[in-house]
Amino acid sequence: MTQRQRNDGLAGLLDEARWETNRQFAAAVNRVGAEMGLTLHYDGSAVTHWLSGMMPHKKARPAIIEALSRRLGRPVTSAETGFGAPLLVGPEAPSYSGTDPIEGLIDTGRADMDPSRRTVLATSLYAAALPVPIFAELTKRERYQTSAGPTTRIGTGEVATVRTMTERIAGILDELGGAHARPMAAAFLVNTVTPWLKAGASDAVRSGMLAAASDLTYLLGWMAMYEKAHGLGQRYYVKALELAAVAEDHVTYCRTLRGMALQAANLKHAKKALELADSAAEAAPAAGPRLRAFLTGQQAHGAALVGDRRQAFVRLAETESALSKADNRRDAIGGYDRAAYCFHVSSVLYALGDVPGSVKAMQDSNRARPAVERQGRAHANGLLAQRQLEMGHLEAACATWNAFLNDYERLSSARADEHFTTMRRRLRPHRANRHVRDLTGRAQEIIRQKAVV
Known part of the structure; x- marks a missing residue:
């Protein structure tokens, strides 16, 4: 029988990580696995086996690597852990490759279009230790060659088409949810936009097409994030950054970094959220007041997540000041308003x-929200109701959840589904209340209707 060789690479990483026990490391792996949609039940004895040379299951290895990366605050490779060649390649692996960004975009988009691959993409891992890219470095690194024949050429009309379609898809996202909008957007990206990216064009048109494609890719990342496919969302965001760099489009680059900051905040990676938000603001060119508000608002949230009260309120004041100077126009993609x-x-x-203060501010947000923003309002009401219940205001929470259901009936959205599940769970202890019984009955009817559809 062949004797296993001790895994010195993993042992060295664990020494560096300084977990007090192997059990703590195993628990971190289990938590990361849950983000991937895996049910892992590792304990300290499993870590002992890995250190002795036993290879963990292939599906679990990315979770082990990511747990180490998060603990150490830097990327950890499969080779470092002693697990051999990396297992996450292609569309599942976010990275700043330095190669043709369009080819990677095609791979990701095609996989997202394929229903059999979409489930795998949805559970691909979010890499918390992915470094923040520098605009100037990406601009120097990212290059591509056109492959068009002499008769294939695009002009400003094709650029305008991509811009218009992106705005229309954003409207569908707001009204009906990402589950309807994202497959359409991925198909348009792969079948129409990427061939145009390879077509012949003047320098001005090529830059315009790259910038337009970057906006669409950013929107796909946003939709994937909303659908809780965080690894896929990060992958799209990375590609949006690369395209923006090739186009030398600072605005989309900064807007995408801000989207990545929001994603990190949603996943409770507070330091990463603030780092990305600060990077977006620092990289911004002489931004207009609306973009400035868009960026500093996310900085405020990041500062609050790390407990920096002073910085959070300074950034909020800067955001309000910038927004007061903006015109009334609101961009469909990455817009920022009251x-x-x-x-x-x-x-x-x-x-x-400050839970009461957060409730009042969320009510202010809903009053200012355009009526067509069904998905955004559903998310806001889902959070608002939870916070009202946290304050002990059961009837107010029921009223808010009823408003949530008004939108939820028309939405196809993983995040809205999550709010629906949370509502039902949080209401179970209050089944005797009349308002809760009415709300629960309405929820059951919606379940039946969606099952029929």
Whole structure:
């Protein structure tokens, strides 16, 4: 029988990570696995086996690597852990490759279009230790060659088409949810946009097409994030950054970094959220007031998540000041308005422990929100009801959840589904209340209707 060789690479990483026990490391792996959709039940004895040279299950290895990366605050490779060649390649592995960004975009988009691959993508791992890219470095590194024949050429009309379609898809996202909008967007990206990216064009048109494609890719990342496919969302965000760098489009680059900051905040990676938000603001060119508000608002949330009260309120003041100087136009992609500002205020106050203040700010956000933003309003009401219940205001929470259901009936969205599940769970201890019984009955009817559809 062949004797196993001790895994010195993993042992060295564990020494560096300084977990007090192997059991703590195993628990961290189990938590990361849960983010991937895996049910892992490792304990300290499993870690002992790995250190002795036993290889963990292939599906679990990415979770082990990511747990180490998060603990150490830097990327850890499969080779470092002694697990051999990396297992996450292609569309599942976010990275700044330095190669043709369009080819990677095609791979990711095609996989997202394929229903048999979409489930795998949805459970691909979010890499918390992915470094923040520098715009100038990406600009120097990212290059691609056109492969068009002499008769294939695009102009400003094709650029305008991509911009228009991106705005239309954003509208569908707001009204009906990401589950309807994202497959359409991925198909348009792969079948129409990527061939245009390879077509012949003037320098101005090529830059315009790259910038437009970057906006669409950013939107796909946003939708994947909303659908809780965080690894896929990060992958799209990375590609949006690369395209923006090739186009030398600072605005989309900064906007995408801000989206990545929000994703990190949603996943409770507080330091990473603030790092990304600060990087987005620092990289911004002479931004207009609306973009400035868009970026500083996310900085405020990041500061609150790490407990920096002073910085959080300074950033909120900067956000309000910038927004007051903006015109009335609101971009369909990455727009920022009064509703978004009040949502940031609510997020900051809640992170700092002011639940009543966060409730009032969220109500202000809903009052300022355009009627067509069904998905955003459903998310806001889902959070608002939970916080009202946290304060002990059961009837107010029921009223808010009823408003949530008004939107939920028309949405196809993983995040809205999550709010629906949370509502039902949080109401179970209060089944005797008349308002709860009415709300629960309505929820059951919606379940039946969606099952029929």
